[in-house]
Amino acid sequence: MSEVDLKKFFLEQVRLFESFPADKVEKIVNLSRLTTYEGNEAMLETGDEGRVIGVMISGHAEISTTDKTGTRTVISQLGPGDVFGTLSILTGDPVSADVIAGNRCFVLLIPESVFHTYILTNPKAVALLSRILAERTRAMTADAGNTQARDVAWADDPYALSLITHAPGKVLVLNVGISQIHFGIYDTHDLGSDVHGIIDNTEPAAARISVTVGTQTRSFERPRFPITELFAVMQESTSLLGEAFAFHPQDVSAVGHRVVHGGSKFASSVVITPAVIADIEALSVFAPLHNPVNVDGIREAMKQLPGVPHVAVFDTAFHQTLPPYAYLYGLPYDLYKQDGIRRYGFHGTSHRYVSLKSAEVLQRPLGELEIVSCHLGIGASLCAIDHGRSVDTSMGMTPTDGLIMPSRSGSIDPAVMIHLLEHHKMSPDALSTLINTESGLKGISGISSNIHDIENAASDGHHRALLAHKAFCYQVRKNIGAYVAAMGGIDVLAFTGDIGETSAAVRSLACQGLGYMGIKLDEEKNRNLGNVADFAIISADDSPVTILVINNDDERLVAWETLRAIERNELILEMKEDQADAPIPVEISAHHVHLSQSDVEKLFGPGHQLTPEHELSQPGQFACAEKVHLVGPKGRIANVRVLGPTRKETQVEIAMTEQFKVGIQPPIRESGDLANTPGITLEGPYGSTAIERGVICAQRHIHMTPEDALRFRVRDKYIVRVRVEGERELIFGDVVVRVNPAYRLAMHIDTDEGNAANIRTGMQGYIEEIQSRH
Numbered sequence: 001m002s003e004v005d006l007k008k009f010f011l012e013q014v015r016l017f018e019s020f021p022a023d024k025v026e027k028i029v030n031l032s033r034l035t036t037y038e039g040n041e042a043m044l045e046t047g048d049e050g051r052v053i054g055v056m057i058s059g060h061a062e063i064s065t066t067d068k069t070g071t072r073t074v075i076s077q078l079g080p081g082d083v084f085g086t087l088s089i090l091t092g093d094p095v096s097a098d099v100i101a102g103n104r105c106f107v108l109l110i111p112e113s114v115f116h117t118y119i120l121t122n123p124k125a126v127a128l129l130s131r132i133l134a135e136r137t138r139a140m141t142a143d144a145g146n147t148q149a150r151d152v153a154w155a156d157d158p159y160a161l162s163l164i165t166h167a168p169g170k171v172l173v174l175n176v177g178i179s180q181i182h183f184g185i186y187d188t189h190d191l192g193s194d195v196h197g198i199i200d201n202t203e204p205a206a207a208r209i210s211v212t213v214g215t216q217t218r219s220f221e222r223p224r225f226p227i228t229e230l231f232a233v234m235q236e237s238t239s240l241l242g243e244a245f246a247f248h249p250q251d252v253s254a255v256g257h258r259v260v261h262g263g264s265k266f267a268s269s270v271v272i273t274p275a276v277i278a279d280i281e282a283l284s285v286f287a288p289l290h291n292p293v294n295v296d297g298i299r300e301a302m303k304q305l306p307g308v309p310h311v312a313v314f315d316t317a318f319h320q321t322l323p324p325y326a327y328l329y330g331l332p333y334d335l336y337k338q339d340g341i342r343r344y345g346f347h348g349t350s351h352r353y354v355s356l357k358s359a360e361v362l363q364r365p366l367g368e369l370e371i372v373s374c375h376l377g378i379g380a381s382l383c384a385i386d387h388g389r390s391v392d393t394s395m396g397m398t399p400t401d402g403l404i405m406p407s408r409s410g411s412i413d414p415a416v417m418i419h420l421l422e423h424h425k426m427s428p429d430a431l432s433t434l435i436n437t438e439s440g441l442k443g444i445s446g447i448s449s450n451i452h453d454i455e456n457a458a459s460d461g462h463h464r465a466l467l468a469h470k471a472f473c474y475q476v477r478k479n480i481g482a483y484v485a486a487m488g489g490i491d492v493l494a495f496t497g498d499i500g501e502t503s504a505a506v507r508s509l510a511c512q513g514l515g516y517m518g519i520k521l522d523e524e525k526n527r528n529l530g531n532v533a534d535f536a537i538i539s540a541d542d543s544p545v546t547i548l549v550i551n552n553d554d555e556r557l558v559a560w561e562t563l564r565a566i567e568r569n570e571l572i573l574e575m576k577e578d579q580a581d582a583p584i585p586v587e588i589s590a591h592h593v594h595l596s597q598s599d600v601e602k603l604f605g606p607g608h609q610l611t612p613e614h615e616l617s618q619p620g621q622f623a624c625a626e627k628v629h630l631v632g633p634k635g636r637i638a639n640v641r642v643l644g645p646t647r648k649e650t651q652v653e654i655a656m657t658e659q660f661k662v663g664i665q666p667p668i669r670e671s672g673d674l675a676n677t678p679g680i681t682l683e684g685p686y687g688s689t690a691i692e693r694g695v696i697c698a699q700r701h702i703h704m705t706p707e708d709a710l711r712f713r714v715r716d717k718y719i720v721r722v723r724v725e726g727e728r729e730l731i732f733g734d735v736v737v738r739v740n741p742a743y744r745l746a747m748h749i750d751t752d753e754g755n756a757a758n759i760r761t762g763m764q765g766y767i768e769e770i771q772s773r774h
Helices: 004-011 023-031 086-093 111-119 123-144 147-154 227-239 275-287 289-302 317-321 333-339 348-362 412-421 429-435 442-447 451-459 463-487 499-501 504-511 523-527 553-578 597-602 658-664 705-714 751-756
Strands: 033-037 042-044 051-056 059-068 072-078 097-102 104-113 170-176 179-189 195-200 205-211 216-222 252-259 312-315 370-376 380-386 391-394 492-496 535-537 546-550 584-589 591-597 612-617 622-631 636-646 651-653 679-681 690-692 695-698 702-704 720-726 730-739 745-748 763-770
Touching: 023 111, 023 195, 051 086, 051 111, 051 123, 072 123, 104 111, 123 705, 170 289, 170 553, 179 227, 179 553, 195 227, 216 227, 216 612, 227 289, 252 289, 252 553, 275 289, 289 312, 312 553, 317 348, 317 391, 317 730, 348 370, 348 380, 348 391, 348 492, 348 535, 348 546, 348 553, 370 463, 370 499, 380 463, 391 463, 412 429, 442 451, 442 463, 451 463, 451 499, 463 504, 492 499, 492 504, 499 504, 499 546, 504 523, 504 546, 553 763, 584 751, 591 597, 597 622, 597 679, 597 690, 636 658, 695 745, 705 730, 730 763, 745 751
Parallel strands: 170 252, 252 312, 370 492, 492 546, 584 745, 591 636, 651 695, 702 730
Antiparallel strands: 033 104, 042 097, 051 104, 059 072, 059 097, 170 179, 179 195, 195 205, 205 216, 370 380, 380 391, 535 546, 584 763, 591 651, 612 622, 622 636, 622 679, 679 690, 702 745, 720 730, 720 763
């Protein structure tokens, strides 16, 4: 086909280009690549990275999926003029279906950059793509398989845990601490050449520096130096590994900075701006030793590398989903409201990575897992991760709270501190030293803060070493049990950190006696486990709960968070540029009930059908004339509206403030996610029914069509932050995006959330930030 014929074909037969002028079509064709596929050849495969969209010129093909039994389901047939690959290229997520040539196909492959520059800027083209996506989404929904589970099962990197990027470059990670600086250099196209460095300034006379790549390590000493010489020292030290691994600032494409405390301000990693730096400095009140030196590192790196994005990765961010009853201390409420005194939690990057890695290993969606993550290292903390959200964690306002740690005390009676002040005349500085560097395993054993030194001494019969070891393992085991109770179940128990990865004895004792919870350790696998390169499964074959050991690399995790934050920032900037801050209608959702047909008949009589009273904003949804009473262990809520149509399983949605009234504590969940939720009794005019599960507090969410999702640069299950204007402007975090062709654009919050900011139905919200792209 000649160039003239090709251009004519695109103008006349490809609906995507029917609104484009001829010169624009010619430019797109010239910037794209023509290729041929033979019959049964894969043009795209599930799990591929979406870097192109294809336009069929001749031949026929089909879009299809394959389940775990090998059964293939055809989603759509493709012929001349049809397009494929659009969903993946729009979201950056892996391809979720196969595109297989039926016979010889002639295809134009349009690169990602050309697609974004020329096609997404055409409103008619975007509208057509939305309709195509809607049709294919409906077809995939009709497929009996769970789409998300299928994506996870097939994609090589479903949660983007790899550091590979489309464009080559190196990510520099800086963890600037009080006495040590850790750095990492990660080549996004050569993952085997990671360089790790430690600059130890604990000795007043000299700085001890070591750098490692693979099995090669080089160490030396030099005079201590100011932060302004950091980059020169990194170049000097990495050159000892050879030119191939030497640090060259011009190779850096992004810089990630570990920041200890983000307070309530930051719920995710963020691209650094002057305003972000000011916020980090203001939060130094909670981390006076750490945040200021973190900022020093940020300022120096931005001075040395002004032309690349810098990202702040907060230890506390992942835990911003904790409910108030989990993060509040038993102190006067004003201390929380005015001074921010509350539990914040730490090791958030590690716990988040563990949750995603667990989902990847099990090949199950993160949104259906209950995970207890045990980060056991120099600092030690546990985290309860319920369906992807941190709902409790053992560390508090500072990293000293929680478990006994190698040299930190963990939780102690606050009156002990008063006693030491009054009777031992200890100063605040002396108390800080005591609980942070002289306590924990070191304080109890009197030997060392190193778990292996303690285990060796315990083996030799050292009583205090044995006591320290038992106390540490007891607290880990006790908190595992507490978090299983908090979530109402467990699917994965994961160990990470220096102790979690290297101490078989700690893992064994932590799991001991938990078989009744479904936690069954394979002692032989555990005992024989060597160094963990990525992950290892150490649970028994018949264990209902999977027990994992996951390799922890702090600097690599910061690099990973850095790349994700930059991606989110690019998406939100594109969205704001295209939409000029497009509004989303906000609606207040009061308590209500969705009933199964069997429960309808139990409550209102045999054969009863729900009576529509008025339509709701979402198409096909309606408020019914029927009402029921909710009866819990403590009390009741009368005249709760039933919404239709009927569902497969009954679901009750109440506000947080109503929990106490009925005497149950439902979790925050998406609609339909009812695993391990409490039950309740419903009373109607004909009779009553007691459901064993189904009561939730609905997670705030936005309903969108595929076309809306295209405009906002988001996808189903993305988590965003939304600013709602009004008399008391407020930003809501953890708002889940729900995409379906049958939806109408609206954000739903409950009555408690509406009352907090004096929000009324009809007000408008604006997406401020993409928190995560699960």
